[in-house]
Amino acid sequence: MQIDLNEINVPRKELQDVIGRSMDSVRKFHRRKVLTRIASRCGAAAAALIAVVGICAANPAFAENIPLIGHIFEKVQDEQQYPGDYSTKADHLTGTNVSTSHGITVTRSEIVCTEKSMNVSAMIESEDAFPEDALTMAENMDEGYGAHFYLDADQSETSFVTHEDGVKDVLDLKGEFTDDHTFIGMFRIDFDLYPFADVTIPDQFTWNLKISGISYYPGTDASSKHLADGGEWSFSNEVTKQASEARTVQVGQYMPNGDGITDITISPYEVIINYDYDESRIQPGYERFDSIFTVMLDGSGKVINDKVGLFSPEGYDLSQITVYSMSTPDEATSTAIQEKLTDESFTSQLPGWLEENAVSKIEIPLER
DSSP, rough: OOOOOOOTTOOOOHHHHHHHHHHHHHHHHOGGGHHHHHHHHHHHHHHHEEEHHHHHHHHHHHHHGGGGGTSSSSGGGGGGSSSSOOGGGGGEOEEEEEEEEEEEEEEEEEEEESEEEEEEEEEESSSSOOOHHHHHHHHHHSOOOOEEEEEEEEEETTTTOOOTOOOEEEEEEEEEETTTTTTEEEEEEESSTTTTTTTTOOOOEEEEEEEEEEEESSSSSSEEEEEEEEEEEEEEEEEEEOOOOOOEEEEEEEETSEEEEEEEOSSSEEEEEEEEEEEGGGGOOOSSTTTTEEEEEEEOOBOOOOSSSSSOOOOTTTTTEEEEEEESSSHHHHHHHHHHOOGGGGGGGGHHHHHHHHHHHHEEEOOO
């Protein structure tokens, strides 16, 4: 994807002003006057180029970061909680995308907005080098956790939001450092969770975002630290929701304890399982809410790590999902089941063991 400097703000106003003035002048050329004015215009263009080179020479880190804008998704999309191909489907954010406070510049770059979520790429640049314990945070966290900056966000002025108490949340920007002064990543706003779960997301809307603080965890057992606190980074964008690529499969089946699955929605970035509860469907002996331990396998027999009805489709065979209900009359039985699920040496035997020991199962074909 190419960078459109007329639509995407870049981190240094000098460069944008130079290029903008030069391009405006070029567009005013009348075709019949090009030959007569080409010499003088070439001189102006040369001056603009010299200015650009001067800016880049004075700030080499800025020169290196120009190619990042518009290409952040492709660098960080695979390491997210909900990985997927965001880069080829992304729209460039237009509007106010760059904001500086306390010597830290936040630039928002690309967006993928669907009916289920809004995924945004961003870059943080610090005039001073990032603290050493921030640069090494990924090494000091649990394996696979990665590097995160947490943004204290206020979205109260977004056009379709009507919460009286405002919309304040923490956005999780997960990504990587490109150098001691630059961090790139992406964050996700889930429309099925607070504060958007009870509102309808319009096809087009104005998204206003204010960030008041940026923090991080230097290690697994460490308290959070402020990269910057009490600042104000403000953004405003017109967002268009992309056409839906999701499909919904109706299920309507229940387990012995009354828990049921009404339907499953599959999109390129998430799988959403809508659960239900029907007391009239409880079978004798399963009155306790924890009388059933549920195990979910994909079409190849791999355990699905369902996070309360939401998980990434990445790495799963979604030709079918099978939901097994395991009886748990006591805590010891529940613990024994969990141990088998985490025992890698038992992985190949797990589907057969579930078939033999489950009190019920729900088979859900998902292929079109």
